[in-house]
Amino acid sequence: MDWLDKIKWDGNGLVPVIAQERGSNDVLMLAFMNREALARTAELGQAVYWSRSRNRLWHKGEESGHYQQVHEIRLDCDNDVVLLKVTQLGHEAGIACHTGRHSCFFQRFEDGRWQNVEPVLKDPVSIYR
Amino acid sequence: MDWLDKIKWDGNGLVPVIAQERGSNDVLMLAFMNREALARTAELGQAVYWSRSRNRLWHKGEESGHYQQVHEIRLDCDNDVVLLKVTQLGHEAGIACHTGRHSCFFQRFEDGRWQNVEPVLKDPVSIYR
Numbered sequence: 716m717d718w719l720d721k722i723k724w725d726g727n728g729l730v731p732v733i734a735q736e737r738g739s740n741d742v743l744m745l746a747f748m749n750r751e752a753l754a755r756t757a758e759l760g761q762a763v764y765w766s767r768s769r770n771r772l773w774h775k776g777e778e779s780g781h782y783q784q785v786h787e788i789r790l791d792c793d794n795d796v797v798l799l800k801v802t803q804l805g806h807e808a809g810i811a812c813h814t815g816r817h818s819c820f821f822q823r824f825e826d827g828r829w830q831n832v833e834p835v836l837k838d839p840v841s842i843y844r
Numbered sequence: 845m846d847w848l849d850k851i852k853w854d855g856n857g858l859v860p861v862i863a864q865e866r867g868s869n870d871v872l873m874l875a876f877m878n879r880e881a882l883a884r885t886a887e888l889g890q891a892v893y894w895s896r897s898r899n900r901l902w903h904k905g906e907e908s909g910h911y912q913q914v915h916e917i918r919l920d921c922d923n924d925v926v927l928l929k930v931t932q933l934g935h936e937a938g939i940a941c942h943t944g945r946h947s948c949f950f951q952r953f954e955d956g957r958w959q960n961v962e963p964v965l966k967d968p969v970s971i972y973r
Contacts, residue, residue, distance in 0.1 A: 718957050731860055733871055740869030742862055745925045757953065788953040792941050796874040798949045812921050820927045824886065824917040828847050 719750050723795040729765060732797040734811065737786050743803060743811035744819040746775075753788075753797065760785050762799060779813070779842045781805040807837055815839045848879050852924040858894060861926040863940065866915050872932060872940035873948040875904075882917075882926065889914050891928060908942070908971045910934040936966055944968045 722730055729747040736743055746764040748756065752772055755763040759774075762783035766773035776782030787800040803811045812819040814835060821833035851859055858876040865872055875893040877885065881901055884892040888903075891912035895902035905911030916929040932940045941948045943964060950962035 718953060721958055731874065733862055733874065735871055740871075742864055742869075742871060742927055745860065745862065745920065789949040790951040790953070790958055791874065791948040792943050792945075792950065793948070794951075796948070798871055814921050816921075819920040819922070819925070820918040821921065822919040822923075824847060824919070829850055829919055 719754060721794055722750075722753070722790065722797070723793065724750065725795070729767075730795060730797055732762075732764065732799060734762060734783060734799045734801050734803075736809075736811075737800045737802055741818055742820060743783075743801070743817070746773075748797065756785055756799075757788060762801060776804065779805070781810055781842070783811070810836050810842075813839060813842070815842060848883060850923055851879075851882070851919065851926070852922065853879065854924070858896075859924060859926055861891075861893065861928060863891060863912060863928045863930050863932075865938075865940075866929045866931055870947055871949060872912075872930070872946070875902075877926065885914055885928075886917060891930060905933065908934070910939055910971070912940070939965050939971075942968060942971070944971060 728749050732748050733745050734743045749765045752763045752765045762775045764773045782804040783801040785799050785801055789798040803809050809817050815837040816833050821831055822829040823832045857878050861877050862874050863872045878894045881892045881894045891904045893902045911933040912930040914928050914930055918927040932938050938946050944966040945962050950960055951958040952961045
């Protein structure tokens with residue numbers, strides 16, 4: 716059986732993918748892949764997602780330089796969620812979020828509202844130009 | 845604004861939720877919440893998900909005893925993914941997966957196929973009885 720057939724793709728042919736930083740184990744982001752994206756990720760050793768907003772393959776880092784080197788590809792017990800262990804590359808390493816932060820999960824629920832609790836490491840204007 | 849209104853619920857009124865273990869930072873599982881589930885999670889300090897297979901609220905641990913104590917609730921930059929920092933409780937702590945493993949992400953892609961790379965810590969037959 717093709718390894719890609721084991722995955723339970725959703726109604727849109729996608730699977731959610733968690734990117735976790737090797738070493739720190741920080742969760743950097745969640746995005747989606749279709750079959751082709753996951754196949755290319757495995758071939759390339761870098762994360763290739765499916766952009767739902769742009770409706771096309773998205774080789775992360777193609778615009779920002781913030782590529783993700785993929786060390787491991789994991790699948791959960793229900794075969795419907797993928798987890799990548801990655802190194803977050805870039806001119807300044809470790810910035811996964813388009814806001815210039817380390818992780819996309821920088822809003823924390825505190826005192827009844829969402830607070831930004833992680834610093835911006837690089838001005839996003841200087842990432843995307 | 846109600847903090848729950850900030851979340852971009854999907855077409856089914858759900859949001860994907862990553863449960864990450866505090867301390868180790870291991871990713872334990874991914875499940876979904878609706879508005880009520882997230883509200884109850886915040887009130888209770890324990891993870892309450894929406895079971896898509898059973899179509900009802902699912903207070904994790906209600907059958908297995910494997911409750912998740914919630915320390916932090918985080919939201920990503922697009923407001924469409926939630927991350928919980930949890931302690932995985934239970935008679936034997938640290939077992940999040942219904943297969944009796946620590947994490948649901950126990951299948952690793954190696955040599956063209958998925959290999960089980962994490963031990964079963966407790967026979968699932970003895971968890972669900």
